[in-house]
Amino acid sequence: MGEIRGIIRRFILDNFVYLEGGDQGLKDDASLLNEGVLDSVGVLSVIGFLEEMFQIEVEDHEVVPDHLESVDAMVAFVQGKLNGGCPEEVHSDVRDCRVA
Amino acid sequence: MLLVHQFLEDSAKRCPDKTCLVFQDRRLTYSEVEAQANVLSRGLVQKGVRRGDRVILWHDNSVETCVALFAVLKAGAAFVALNPAVKRDKFLFVAQNCRARLILTSDGRLSQVRDGLWEACPEAQVVTVGDTSPSFPKVSSYDELVSCHPASPPGVRCIDRDLAGLIYTSGSTGAPKGVMYAHHNIVAAATSITRYLGNTPEDIVLSALPLAFVYGLYQLLMTFLVGGTLVLERSFAFPLKVVEAMRRERVTGFPGVPSMFSMLLSLSPHLLTLPDLRTITNAGAALPVPHIARLRGLFPHVRIYSMYGQTECTRTLYLPPEELDRRPDSVGIPIPNEEVFVVDEQGNEAPPGEVGELMVRGANVSLGYWENPEETARTFVPGRLPGERLLRSGDLFRRDEEGFLYFVARKDNLIKSRGQKVSPREVEAVLHQIAGVLEAVVIGVEHPLWGEAVQAHVVLDRGARLNERSILGRCRASLEDFMVPQGVVFHDALPRTASGKVDYTALREGDRTTRRNPLRPIHGEGYYGRDSRDHTPVYFR
Numbered sequence: 001m002g003e004i005r006g007i008i009r010r011f012i013l014d015n016f017v018y019l020e021g022g023d024q025g026l027k028d029d030a031s032l033l034n035e036g037v038l039d040s041v042g043v044l045s046v047i048g049f050l051e052e053m054f055q056i057e058v059e060d061h062e063v064v065p066d067h068l069e070s071v072d073a074m075v076a077f078v079q080g081k082l083n084g085g086c087p088e089e090v091h092s093d094v095r096d097c098r099v100a
Numbered sequence: 101m102l103l104v105h106q107f108l109e110d111s112a113k114r115c116p117d118k119t120c121l122v123f124q125d126r127r128l129t130y131s132e133v134e135a136q137a138n139v140l141s142r143g144l145v146q147k148g149v150r151r152g153d154r155v156i157l158w159h160d161n162s163v164e165t166c167v168a169l170f171a172v173l174k175a176g177a178a179f180v181a182l183n184p185a186v187k188r189d190k191f192l193f194v195a196q197n198c199r200a201r202l203i204l205t206s207d208g209r210l211s212q213v214r215d216g217l218w219e220a221c222p223e224a225q226v227v228t229v230g231d232t233s234p235s236f237p238k239v240s241s242y243d244e245l246v247s248c249h250p251a252s253p254p255g256v257r258c259i260d261r262d263l264a265g266l267i268y269t270s271g272s273t274g275a276p277k278g279v280m281y282a283h284h285n286i287v288a289a290a291t292s293i294t295r296y297l298g299n300t301p302e303d304i305v306l307s308a309l310p311l312a313f314v315y316g317l318y319q320l321l322m323t324f325l326v327g328g329t330l331v332l333e334r335s336f337a338f339p340l341k342v343v344e345a346m347r348r349e350r351v352t353g354f355p356g357v358p359s360m361f362s363m364l365l366s367l368s369p370h371l372l373t374l375p376d377l378r379t380i381t382n383a384g385a386a387l388p389v390p391h392i393a394r395l396r397g398l399f400p401h402v403r404i405y406s407m408y409g410q411t412e413c414t415r416t417l418y419l420p421p422e423e424l425d426r427r428p429d430s431v432g433i434p435i436p437n438e439e440v441f442v443v444d445e446q447g448n449e450a451p452p453g454e455v456g457e458l459m460v461r462g463a464n465v466s467l468g469y470w471e472n473p474e475e476t477a478r479t480f481v482p483g484r485l486p487g488e489r490l491l492r493s494g495d496l497f498r499r500d501e502e503g504f505l506y507f508v509a510r511k512d513n514l515i516k517s518r519g520q521k522v523s524p525r526e527v528e529a530v531l532h533q534i535a536g537v538l539e540a541v542v543i544g545v546e547h548p549l550w551g552e553a554v555q556a557h558v559v560l561d562r563g564a565r566l567n568e569r570s571i572l573g574r575c576r577a578s579l580e581d582f583m584v585p586q587g588v589v590f591h592d593a594l595p596r597t598a599s600g601k602v603d604y605t606a607l608r609e610g611d612r613t614t615r616r617n618p619l620r621p622i623h624g625e626g627y628y629g630r631d632s633r634d635h636t637p638v639y640f641r
Contacts, residue, residue: 014569014573015569015572016576017573017576017577033334033335033337034160034334035208036184036185038337039185039335039337039581040335040336040337040339040359040360040363041359041581042337042581043337043338044363060340060366060367060368060371061340061371063338063339063340064338064340064341065337065338065341068337068338
């Protein structure tokens with residue numbers, strides 16, 4: 001769980017926010033849309049990343065705020081997908097991208 | 101109709117109990133919006149807003165932004181519609197440049213600019229929308245401001261020559277320019293556009309476009325002008341949610357930009373049953389021809405309008421829907437009550453088939469740029485009658501024998517990405533501020549959906565520890581999303597011409613490898629791979 005969170009945070013921080021003072025400014029429960037971190041193109045990019053990184057398929061009906069609004073929401077969504085119908089191994093890249 | 105706020109006032113008289121605005125779980129009637137705008141307008145006057153003052157609206161799509169727009173006009177002032185994605189430095193530039201009397205924004209945005217705001221704008225009052233109650237001098241909350249005034253108009257008299265609004269756009273020098281609209285400009289443009297779209301009070305328009313851009317702003321204005329209903333969305337990030345709202349609200353009109361249509365078309369077709377939809381409009385960039393065909397197939401009963409315009413005159417051209425199959429690459433003919441000319445270098449009208457600059461003549465042509473006589477004189481040139489001014493569009497067009505117009509290219513070095521002009525100088529200035537960047541040049545490269553994408557070419561200082569991510573991160577911190585480069589190309593030295601100038605042709609040639617589309621493919625088409633940088637699906641055209 002911590003691993004998934006770290007990977008998602010790293011992706012958001014690397015691609016959407018630039019924080020002089022490190023990573024503390026990204027709150028896991030904050031709405032990334034309301035905060036202006038993600039726009040519609042950003043959400044697509046997040047979906048593409050989650051699909052590839054965790055080897056999951058995000059269905060049309062799953063592209064909703066409940067799953068993608070915040071880091072917390074994304075973690076829960078990915079966790080649910082991995083525990084659910086799709087028991088594939090997490091992509092081997094995960095280990096390379098692990099955040100300390 | 102003479103004044104822009106009369107769009108609301110007249111509809112509130114005609115149909116007070118009709119729902120005019122739907123936003124999230126809120127539904128408001130014309131009389132409710134009218135009452136709220138009156139109350140807020142009195143609040144603005146009490147805060148010192150006077151006729152001719154500028155009030156910045158720096159806030160997301162919301163009920164409050166819509167109400168505030170009309171409230172500002174009722175107070176005799178002009179709104180400055182500012183993209184909520186604007187970052188600190190640009191906000192401070194705009195606030196200082198327009199000498200804002202009052203700023204309506206969120207608490208979060210205020211905290212980003214609080215330390216520089218009153219230096220840039222010593223007189224400014226701030227009204228914040230949101231839950232937190234502010235405890236600073238000169239800052240009051242929206243709720244507080246609307247709690248203590250009667251719901252009758254403040255009775256400020258203004259005329260249609262008065263300034264109604266400013267919208268900032270990128271200039272070739274890098275500094276943003278405030279396009280000035282008098283009331284009569286907006287009334288003329290809204291009247292013309294609603295006429296060719298055939299809007300009626302039965303229209304229910306869903307807009308996910310930002311109110312800070314003319315295309316989004318006019319969805320509100322035109323709907324209120326005709327007495328229709330606007331279903332306003334914060335964004336298009338979750339297309340299925342938007343489609344559900346369209347079905348639930350029985351939406352008849354949907355204005356979009358190519359990236360939105362691309363997202364819609366990536367959904368499974370069975371999700372896109374929209375029996376009430378009658379009109380689709382596209383602006384911002386040209387809709388790819390396969391997308392047009394797909395939309396026609398999905399929505400055979402819907403009229404699809406391709407349109408072209410620019411901030412300086414709002415809308416210039418539209419293609420009547422019945423022409424779409426015959427000339428899908430044309431952006432059509434002048435809007436009602438406007439004419440255009442294609443002129444050569446000498447200013448003479450070019451014959452059909454020849455390329456020249458598009459000139460615009462009409463009441464929709466704005467007054468010029470706020471306190472910027474040089475740029476105004478360059479772009480707004482003397483017209484045929486004394487005192488009249490034509491707009492030089494800066495875009496090269498050709499016209500066919502039947503008078504239909506085709507976009508060819510931009511004349512200056514401005515990049516047009518996602519429907520917005522991007523000044524390479526503005527982006528280069530941000531790149532040059534990054535320690536370790538020795539030289540930076542920005543160009544526009546062809547993009548299938550955005551028209552152009554921004555690309556940075558950078559030479560680093562010896563030993564500089566910068567990569568594409570760190571550079572783009574810095575750009576994101578300072579620039580609006582549509583200005584952020586989509587990629588960085590590193591060079592040991594920039595290619596130069598014999599005279600020592602940067603060789604832009606060589607930079608562009610170097611880019612013509614693959615064309616990337618960072619959006620999902622049309623439903624049913626396969627992915628061809630992923631973008632190595634941001635992991636988005638890629639397919640080749």
